[in-house]
Amino acid sequence: MKKFIPSCGVVLLVAAGSLSAQEQAVDATTVTAATEQVETSVGTAVPAAVATTVTLPKDTLIKVSPVAEITSKKMKEGTTREFRVAEEIRRDGVTIVPLNAPVVATVSWRTGKGIFGKSAKFELTFTSIVLDGKTYDLTGTHRQEGRGNTAAALLVSGIITGRSAVMVPDQVVNARTAEDITIVAS
Structure with a gap:
């Protein structure tokens, strides 16, 4: 049981590090689709208002x-x-x-x-x-x-x-x- 808790902490640190890398990858690329999209400051793409x-x-x-x-x-x-x-x-x-x-x-x-x-x-x-x-x-x-x-x-x-x-x-x-x-x- 004692071994399980430290290993969970290591898994959380590794997961947090990979999430940060994913956010950086999204920030560095432009997401395009069939409809026009706008990139937010967090890096996620949302549909733009259609005229x-x-x-x-x-x-x-x-x-x-x-x-x-x-x-x-x-x-x-x-x-x-x-x-x-x-x-x-x-x-x-x-x-x-x-x-x-x-x-x-x-x-x-x-x-x-x-x-x-x-x-x-x-x-x-x-x-x-x-x-x-x-x-x-x-x-x-x-x-x-x-x-x-x-x-x-x-x-x-x-x-x-x-x-x-x-x-x-x-x-x-x-x-x-x-x-x-x-x-x-x-």
């Missing part, structure tokens, strides 16, 4: 809302307005269009309020969205009208004007993708 390509087709609906209040007062055709994505879009478990992604719209038409209760109106044309630093084209328009005041104008014979057209930040409107959007996710 996934997901495409959002042309004409996909994107819900957006203005960053700040937009009013027809002092608005000029051709100026731009900032919007943000109101609902993220996911496909196959991958976020393609994240919440709050920046969207740009251009004022394409505008009328001011007038006498006899005529309300102001404007139209915005969505032009682009920025995703992961890349700009993609959008399509779609939104027309906003102020409330008219014709009943009061008839009573006071034309002195009353309509109201300005206003969009508020929590108002959600629709834009559409003008092209396929392909995202490579890892």
Whole structure:
């Protein structure tokens, strides 16, 4: 029995020495397989994350809302307005269009309020969205009208004007993708 215990200690030392040699051998070689692998600091190989390509087709609906209040007062055709994505879009478990992604719209038409209760109106044309630093084209328009005041104008014979057209930040409107959007996710 006394002989058995020291021999076990020798076996453990020899096994520890060979394990250290195996670790050194793994560190010195690169492990490759059919799939791409990454070597950890210990020397073991693990599968790397596989990149996934997901495409959002042309004409996909994107819900957006203005960053700040937009009013027809002092608005000029051709100026731009900032919007943000109101609902993220996911496909196959991958976020393609994240919440709050920046969207740009251009004022394409505008009328001011007038006498006899005529309300102001404007139209915005969505032009682009920025995703992961890349700009993609959008399509779609939104027309906003102020409330008219014709009943009061008839009573006071034309002195009353309509109201300005206003969009508020929590108002959600629709834009559409003008092209396929392909995202490579890892």
